Amino acid sequence: MARAFLLVLDSFGIGGAPDAEAYGDLGADTLGHIAEHCAAGLGDRAGLRKGPLKLPHMQALGLSEAALAASGMMPSGMELQARPRGIHGAATETSRGKDTPSGHWEMTGQPVRFDWGYFPDKGPAFSEALIAAIIEKGRLPGILGNCHASGTDIISRLGAEHMLSGKPICYTSNDSVFQIAAHEESFGLARLFGLCETVRKLVDPLNIGRVIARPFRGTPETGFSRTGNRRDYSVPPPGPTLLDIAAGAKRRVFGVGKISDIFAHQGITDMRKAHGNAALFDATLKAADDAGDGDLVFTNFVDFDMLYGHRRDVPGYAAALELLDSQLPALARKLKPGDLVLMTADHGCDPTWRGSDHTRERVPVLGFGPGLPPRDIGVRDSYADIGASIAAHLKLDAPQNGRSFL
Numbered sequence: 001m002a003r004a005f006l007l008v009l010d011s012f013g014i015g016g017a018p019d020a021e022a023y024g025d026l027g028a029d030t031l032g033h034i035a036e037h038c039a040a041g042l043g044d045r046a047g048l049r050k051g052p053l054k055l056p057h058m059q060a061l062g063l064s065e066a067a068l069a070a071s072g073m074m075p076s077g078m079e080l081q082a083r084p085r086g087i088h089g090a091a092t093e094t095s096r097g098k099d100t101p102s103g104h105w106e107m108t109g110q111p112v113r114f115d116w117g118y119f120p121d122k123g124p125a126f127s128e129a130l131i132a133a134i135i136e137k138g139r140l141p142g143i144l145g146n147c148h149a150s151g152t153d154i155i156s157r158l159g160a161e162h163m164l165s166g167k168p169i170c171y172t173s174n175d176s177v178f179q180i181a182a183h184e185e186s187f188g189l190a191r192l193f194g195l196c197e198t199v200r201k202l203v204d205p206l207n208i209g210r211v212i213a214r215p216f217r218g219t220p221e222t223g224f225s226r227t228g229n230r231r232d233y234s235v236p237p238p239g240p241t242l243l244d245i246a247a248g249a250k251r252r253v254f255g256v257g258k259i260s261d262i263f264a265h266q267g268i269t270d271m272r273k274a275h276g277n278a279a280l281f282d283a284t285l286k287a288a289d290d291a292g293d294g295d296l297v298f299t300n301f302v303d304f305d306m307l308y309g310h311r312r313d314v315p316g317y318a319a320a321l322e323l324l325d326s327q328l329p330a331l332a333r334k335l336k337p338g339d340l341v342l343m344t345a346d347h348g349c350d351p352t353w354r355g356s357d358h359t360r361e362r363v364p365v366l367g368f369g370p371g372l373p374p375r376d377i378g379v380r381d382s383y384a385d386i387g388a389s390i391a392a393h394l395k396l397d398a399p400q401n402g403r404s405f406l
């Protein structure tokens with residue numbers, strides 16, 4: 001039994017989703033395209049990284065095998081292992097949304113079988129009635145934005161007007177999200193969080209997955225940048241997840257990073273916030289020190305998605321993968337006999353793809369632990385097999401969906 005660690009490399013898809021065409025994502029492949037660009041010399045950035053993508057530890061576990069199984073193609077510059085050392089394979093998403101909550105809930109045993117509400121990307125995104133209610137209940141002079149946008153673009157475009165007018169910047173994407181960007185000082189952080197709670201209630205009837213606070217700082221002269229105080233207001237998962245089962249069995253469930261937000265704080269006993277992938281890794285190591293037999297440590301590494309995938313930044317994404325890969329031995333050294341580490345992703349966000357949204361892809365499933373035998377688990381037909389396997393490992397009741405591969 002010992003402990004289980006579930007590491008989500010947010011948006012680290014490996015291509016090959018059988019339904020990608022329906023999302024306009026046929027051929028999208030986050031790993032494959034990063035590797036291809038790096039091999040062609042298009043992943044270099046002075047002072048950051050250079051040359052082909054190097055992920056020796058994930059490759060040793062069987063990442064190339066997983067990618068080949070998922071997409072039918074080998075990532076450029078990566079080779080098959082004579083003998084992969086880890087659990088390796090891929091998983092296909094059954095939930096219809098290619099968003100963060102759908103991916104995380106499915107991997108913990110609750111696929112999303114309903115359709116989320118989305119806002120249109122032609123014309124105004126939000127209805128007049130919704131805007132009027134937000135203005136009234138939020139006591140606002142109005143709103144800015146009201147469109148699909150990339151969050152970094154829209155604050156550089158509207159940040160100055162926001163500071164002058166006091167109107168928050170409201171925008172969305174192809175995900176089921178209502179995002180609110182506001183200046184931490186001129187608008188106020190607490191006020192932004194309060195507004196998000198108000199809007200959360202207003203968009204509940206529209207079945208919107210998340211309201212997201214996007215605080216930023218800066219001036220029109222120096223430019224604006226987002227801070228680490230992002231907060232997600234998610235609806236709760238559609239049923240009990242692996243986290244609820246573990247917490248109900250009196251196990252500790254460490255939610256590192258935005259995990260707690262994604263699960264609307266349900267089933268988390270220890271919330272550990274950290275800003276940036278490096279700090280998230282350190283927080284995971286600290287949780288490894290604190291977790292006891294039967295406990296679960298669940299970390300989301302958000303930078304892959306937020307800083308590099310959505311920003312279509314190949315060198316940044318490649319460097320972040322290489323950093324995480326280089327840190328894996330430090331986690332391995334913290335493991336005790338019987339521990340299990342599973343690494344996966346929640347969706348893709350191919351940094352070479354058009355637009356700035358997520359991409360429908362399969363995800364890798366890699367696993368290791370002291371004495372854990374290597375195993376090809378093939379292509380799983382739902383992410384839910386991940387949660388089912390962790391439940392089996394921790395000797396917990398099985399979640400409602402998924403089949404254990406252990």
Ligand SMILES: O=P(O)(O)O[C@H]1O[C@H](CO)[C@@H](O)[C@H]1O
Binds near residue numbers: 152176356
């Ligand atoms: O462009 P930013 O604000 O980073 O937004 C991105 O982040 C949202 C939530 O993760 C996604 O829906 C996508 O639109």
Ligand SMILES: [Mn+2]
Binds near residue numbers: 011099100346347
């Ligand atoms: Mn995500």
Ligand SMILES: [Mn+2]
Binds near residue numbers: 100305310349358
């Ligand atoms: Mn995202």
